[in-house]
Amino acid sequence: MITGCTENSTTTSAAAAAVRRKVVPRHPPYLTRQSISSPPQPAIILSPCAACKILRRRCAEKCVLAPYFPPTEPLKFTIAHRVFGASNIIKLLQELPDDQRADAVNSMVYEANARVRDPVYGCAGAICQLQKQISELQAELAKAQAQVLNMQCQNANLFELIYKEMAATQVLLHHDDQQQAAALPNIYYDNSSTNFCLDDSFLGLWT
Numbered sequence: 001m002i003t004g005c006t007e008n009s010t011t012t013s014a015a016a017a018a019v020r021r022k023v024v025p026r027h028p029p030y031l032t033r034q035s036i037s038s039p040p041q042p043a044i045i046l047s048p049c050a051a052c053k054i055l056r057r058r059c060a061e062k063c064v065l066a067p068y069f070p071p072t073e074p075l076k077f078t079i080a081h082r083v084f085g086a087s088n089i090i091k092l093l094q095e096l097p098d099d100q101r102a103d104a105v106n107s108m109v110y111e112a113n114a115r116v117r118d119p120v121y122g123c124a125g126a127i128c129q130l131q132k133q134i135s136e137l138q139a140e141l142a143k144a145q146a147q148v149l150n151m152q153c154q155n156a157n158l159f160e161l162i163y164k165e166m167a168a169t170q171v172l173l174h175h176d177d178q179q180q181a182a183a184l185p186n187i188y189y190d191n192s193s194t195n196f197c198l199d200d201s202f203l204g205l206w207t
Helices: 002-021 033-037 050-055 074-083 086-095 098-117 123-183 200-206
Strands: 187-189 196-198
Touching: 050 074, 050 086, 074 086, 074 098, 086 098, 098 123
Parallel strands: none
Antiparallel strands: 187 196
16 A cells, blocks of 8 residues: 555656656747737739639649730630630740730731621731722822922922012013113202203203
């Protein structure tokens, strides 16, 4: 009986000593001072691109369609996918260098829109219509340039005629002035007196 109590007391003392020697951390070992002081950052959720969303597949990190079909423009991929198909679009983009892919996507979307508007001719019909408009505008421009050139020639001829008439008028006026000056008597002033004197040729008319 005494031996059993002694053993129990010895076991209790050993357990208490083990508890005293055990160092209990103030915080859990996986928490640091920085993690305690700052709130946890929210998880970043990446939205799939419009192509993967429409195709109902997982959008990979290096998705070839993501840079050109953002999630905010689903109609852009819908139209291109309806005409060309997703596999053809992916194949075409993989064959092109990175600096030409954006232009290729814009061209496919433009052609797909034209094909939806005009299922028969598509983009070719729009190009023909634009070429027709260009030809008509070029013809109108040539006509306007011809009219401008004709008006310039008319103005040049008009200016030349006006210049000739002004020159002829000046000649006539100068000739009339000479005739009037010849018909008037020669009058001169005598410094020795306050009388005007007439020329001898004019005095002969009175004799």
